[in-house]
Amino acid sequence: MGENFSLALAKAATGDKLSRQQIIDLLGALPGEEENQLFKLADQVRKQHFGDEVHLRGIIEFSNYCRNDCYYCGLRRSNKQIQRYRIPLAEIIKTAQYAAELGYGTIVLQSGEDPHYSGSELAEIIRQVRQAGNFAITACVGERSREDFARMKEAGADRYLLKHETADPNLFTQLRPATTLVERIKKIGWLKELGYQVGSGNIVGLPGQTVATLAEDILLLRDLDVEMAGLGPFVPHHQTPLRDSKPGDLSLTLKTLAVARLVLPQTHLPATTAIGTLHPAGRQMALGCGANVIMPNLSPESYREKYQIYPDKAGSKENPAESHRKITALLTEVGRSISTGRGDSPKEKFKNER
Structure with missing residues (x-):
């Protein structure tokens, strides 16, 4: 193994704070022994802090309308080929009740940035979903006002997921027209102040991204002190400018995940749907290098294929019961168990929230 890589890995093993250059050295792990040792250490750190249980967080994608025009996302407002939808509240509640029957510990209410919903309407959805089962609720509806964030928190949202996407401010605005990284980080700060458990994260492999940028992504997640970090690969969509x-x-995505685990030992890291889309065994690989969460899609079948952030999403052609069976089998295969x-x-x- 290279000297710089070995020194960085040895420091990571002690739990000491890694420098930017050491993070870059680890992200540059070469195929073979270096990658193997990086993944092995990340898996050990995951086991130390979270054991072998995997948390299932069921996603209900309740609207695919979006006011943004992000170059990488199929939900972008300029995409006229997509069939738009909003799931009626009664169907959302029915889906949440089904998730409760399956024993899910978390429901993720996700949508595009849909201005159709007021803060009060989002709060009411959260309030009613909370009554459907004994689970935590994560909201993922994009940037809103501080007042809306507060309403959702008061209604029962425990967590909020707002990915920063890329820590490069120029690349952020280039790929997300009319938005800024500064504003994004400000909103994440509001969520922290309001007492949410906060999730953020980035996309690995965006055009124009560098390994140094990925190091900045991980450093930003550390600075933000997030409770969850979603790190998934870029998957091009044929109805976007990045088609x-x-x-x-795949390798760089797994290395980014592994390094994130070393830098963020107490942060929940999902084996993302995107990595399962990139490679049939992507989720299994991610679980082997630091991940401890899987986020199955629980949306009703008639809507599942219409929520196309990227095409051919893993599990999008399955019904919720089939998805659950496959994930249970996957976890058995890798020797992990489902958290209750x-x-x-x-x-x-x-700790006082549990």
């Missing part, structure tokens, strides 16, 4: 771009690299708890953050400040 001809190369997808994110809510999967709250292990950080001291959230």
Whole structure:
């Protein structure tokens, strides 16, 4: 193994804080022994902090309308080929009740940034879903006002997922017209102040991204002190300006996940649907290098294929029961078990919520 890589890995093994250059050295792990040792250490750190239980967080994608025009996302407002939908509240509640029957510890209410919903309407959805079962609720509806964030928290949202996408401010605005990284981080700060368990994260393999940028992504997640970090590969969508771009690299995605686990030992890290889309065994690989969460799609069948952030999403052609069976089998295959708890953050400040 290379000297710089070995020194960085040895420091990571002690739990000491890694520098930017050490993170870059680890992200540059070469195929073979270096990658194997990186993944092995990340898996050990995951086991130390979270054991072998995997938290299932069921996603209900209740609207695919979006006011944004992000170059990488199939939900972008300029996409006129997509069939738009909003799931009626009664169907959302029915889906949440089904999730409760399956024993899910968390429901994720996700949508595009849909201005159709007021803060009060989003709060009411959360309030009614909370009554459907004994689970935590994660909201993922994009940037809203501080007042809307507060309403959702008061209605029973425990967590909020707002990915920063890329820590490069120029690339952020280039790929997300009329938005800024500064504003995004400000909104994440509001969520922290309001007492949410906060999730963020980035896309690996965006055009124009570098390994140095990925190091900045991980450093930003550390600075934000997030409770969850979604790190998934870029998957090009044929109805976006990035249709001809190369997808994110599987190896680099796994290395980013592994390094994130070393830098963020108490942060929940999902084996993302995107990595399962990139490679049939992607989720299994992610679980082997730091991941401890899977987020199955529980949306009713008639809507599942219409929520196309990227095409051919893993599990999009399955019904919720089939998805659950496959994930249960996957976890058995890799020697992991399904958690029966809510999967709250292990950080001291959230212990009174359990």
